[in-house]
Amino acid sequence: MPKTERWQWYVEESAPTEQHHHAIERVYFSGRSPFQQIAVVETPVYGKMLILDGDTQSSQGDERIYHEALVHPAMAAADDRAEVLILGGGEGATLREVLRHPGVARATMVDIDGMVIDLSKQYLPEWSAGAFDDPRARTIVGDALAFMREDRDRYGVVISDLTEPLEDSPSNPLFNDDVFRLIKARLTDGGVYVLQASTAAFHNASLHAKMARTLRRHYAHVASFFTHVPAFDTDWAFLACSDRVDVAGLTDAAVDAYCAQLRGENFFYDAETHRRLFALPRYLRRMLTATGETF
Numbered sequence: 001m002p003k004t005e006r007w008q009w010y011v012e013e014s015a016p017t018e019q020h021h022h023a024i025e026r027v028y029f030s031g032r033s034p035f036q037q038i039a040v041v042e043t044p045v046y047g048k049m050l051i052l053d054g055d056t057q058s059s060q061g062d063e064r065i066y067h068e069a070l071v072h073p074a075m076a077a078a079d080d081r082a083e084v085l086i087l088g089g090g091e092g093a094t095l096r097e098v099l100r101h102p103g104v105a106r107a108t109m110v111d112i113d114g115m116v117i118d119l120s121k122q123y124l125p126e127w128s129a130g131a132f133d134d135p136r137a138r139t140i141v142g143d144a145l146a147f148m149r150e151d152r153d154r155y156g157v158v159i160s161d162l163t164e165p166l167e168d169s170p171s172n173p174l175f176n177d178d179v180f181r182l183i184k185a186r187l188t189d190g191g192v193y194v195l196q197a198s199t200a201a202f203h204n205a206s207l208h209a210k211m212a213r214t215l216r217r218h219y220a221h222v223a224s225f226f227t228h229v230p231a232f233d234t235d236w237a238f239l240a241c242s243d244r245v246d247v248a249g250l251t252d253a254a255v256d257a258y259c260a261q262l263r264g265e266n267f268f269y270d271a272e273t274h275r276r277l278f279a280l281p282r283y284l285r286r287m288l289t290a291t292g293e294t295f
């Protein structure tokens, strides 16, 4: 029997003509919520994985790369970390990373899909590692856009850990000029907004560049950064935005001092990793500074 026939496969399309095949050892859940198709599976290489609408959201093997990259550069740069707002972030790993900083008085996470949160608690408890039960955590099941329209609080850090803004995704309405303005209104003066911002793969970074161009209309500093996430089989990009601080320019000493304040040990992020995250290859720098589409 050929090797491939021994397995069932989860096939992720990174583009209509590009695929990554993950062998499936076990399916914990497969079904639909009112918002999206959800699967929780186990693969031999990456362990458990959360898949939404056919896209890998995170894997047990490397989720700390993604979540530490998303959370810590922004938190290190912020001078006010008491109130943190997370848009999306259903698995609870972004919440976990935020709460590792003792200066956080309250972390509010707003995810539209209670089923993703419940399935994550049931099958992926390693991701939240108790964060949902931390007295500083406030978990709200609801649309992040509706929440921000009602909410009057201000946050030193806003972290967007939403699904890709594809046409039929519930995150799609959160990527436009009006919403970027609304997010800025929820930040304290000089606060930091960081978002997962699609792939930085050389052939496919146009959505990332579009986000960066749009956000430059709103912030004095918009720093693009990326890291390879093996389970995504691509370079994953983020944008860190602020009127006060250029997150890319944090010194080694500032990153070291911040990391020393965190509870527990980092897997991925430190001063050397910070420099690597923000050192962009020429093709990406050129894409980011070229004129082009905006939201």
Ligand code: SAM
Residues within 6 Å of the ligand: 056, 057, 058, 066, 087, 088, 089, 090, 091, 110, 111, 112, 113, 116, 142, 143, 144, 145, 161, 162, 163, 164, 169, 170, 171, 172, 174, 196
């Ligand atoms: N790491 C991820 C990726 O690669 O795209 C993002 C992780 S997280 C699971 C994405 C979360 O965004 C999901 O739990 C989804 O329910 C949530 N989400 C999507 N649209 C939303 C909205 N309008 N308001 C709040 N949460 C939303």
